[in-house]
Amino acid sequence: MPSSTRASQLSRRGLLAAGGVIGIGAALTACGGSDDKKKSGSAAEDSGPWTFTDDRGTKLSTKSTPKNIVAFTGTAAALFDYGIEVKGVFGPTKTADGKADVQAGDMDIAKLTILGNVWGEFNVEKYATLAPDLLVTDMWQKDALWYVPDESKAKILKLAPSAALWAAEVNMAKALQRRADLAKSLGADLTSAKFTDAKAAFEKAAARLRAAAKSKPDIKVLIGSASKDLLYASVPKMSADTLYFQELGVNFVEPKANAQGFFEELSWENADKYKADVIMMDNRSSALQPSALTSKPTWAALPAVKAGQVVPRTTEPIYSYAKCTPILDDLAKAIENAKKVS
Missing domain, CATH: 3.40.50.1980 (Nitrogenase molybdenum iron protein domain)
Structure with missing residues (x-):
């Protein structure tokens, strides 16, 4: 639920109040990716080309299933429940007393690289060092990437493909199905008893x-x-x-x-x-x-x-x-x- 840094968007406080949408802030120099990308610990295994169409209608395609995944904290927590682990997160992850934020779910935050913990923070240089294969976040308004700062968005999106999934404009059942679809594409077993x-x-x-x-x-x-x-x-x-x-x-x-x-x-x-x-x-x-x-x-x-x-x-x-x-x-x-x- 939204608020804006621009007249066409929602106000920051309001956005956070409602539970919704737009990104602001951080900057950096884009670094090139590395051919020596380490496994993120996800359930996915190399199985040839990977494709997924996100909720913007963007068809993503990579030569192999992404392993070095970076995601908005809440989205990362959902993927974790399906057995897909990420390397880095951005968004509310750690509280002032060092404990896991409610949006971190069951993830062990000590094992995660936190690129930004509050609105407007996203360490792009650190993001680049993770050699990301895929960035995943929510979307509360069309094409607005949740917690991806507008000021550094262009640099961030040059480093890896991005997937955005609706957290608004669809109901909970649809939002759940779409996260499950993404998890399956990344190697999750949706036929398991769990x-x-x-x-x-x-x-x-x-x-x-x-x-x-x-x-x-x-x-x-x-x-x-x-x-x-x-x-x-x-x-x-x-x-x-x-x-x-x-x-x-x-x-x-x-x-x-x-x-x-x-x-x-x-x-x-x-x-x-x-x-x-x-x-x-x-x-x-x-x-x-x-x-x-x-x-x-x-x-x-x-x-x-x-x-x-x-x-x-x-x-x-x-x-x-x-x-x-x-x-x-x-x-x-x-x-x-x-x-x-x-």
Whole structure:
């Protein structure tokens, strides 16, 4: 969900608030690749030419299956769940206390080369030393590469092919399928029991959420993200996760979207503009968490807050079936247990 560094894009804070899209910043001198590329530890093996068409419609082609893969942290975490390991990551990976960020999933961040940990950071020189075969990231707006800085984008894209996969404009099921498609092309075994069991569990969780929403159609859910000065109320259809929840029947608050369509900015004085029984709050390290909002009177007075019906939202899901299943189950549980308070 977006924000922009240009008028045509979303604002940085807003973008991060919504869960979406555009890259900014870092610079460097492009270095040439090396013929002596080391294996990244992925499940892929050389098997002749590799091709994959990404969500921009770009057909990628290399002489052999990419091994030296660099990816946005959350995307790398999804590939990891399919047995595909990357050499480097960019995006929220390590918290201030040195622990793994929520977007790192099950990856051992000590084994990763971190090219940038916050918005606007991307060490292109270090990227070049990895001799990358492939760069992978999310896409929240057409052709905008998530966490790839605009200022150094041209230099970055000269070093290796790039694949972009939608995190918006498609639902969660489609986003999951596309990461699975990419993982399969890179050597993942999608016939394994681990994969088929995870997909079955996801489908079971989706059925549970559908049933919960159907049993309590009057429960209204607000999608929120907090900063010091603003509460961002997100539009459900704009992100892959909440679009899917809406398709399953969840009754969401529909805020008045800004020009980009992702969210409405509410001052804390106006935080009670919308009535909600459950509030899903952005769990990313870039957002203020509910425990940091207790001093704000309008937050404390919200019916859902008073009723203890505030739950975390995984705003940028790791799109593997194993990681998305708990998200569905948690929301289903919240709706099953929710009381009408608005």
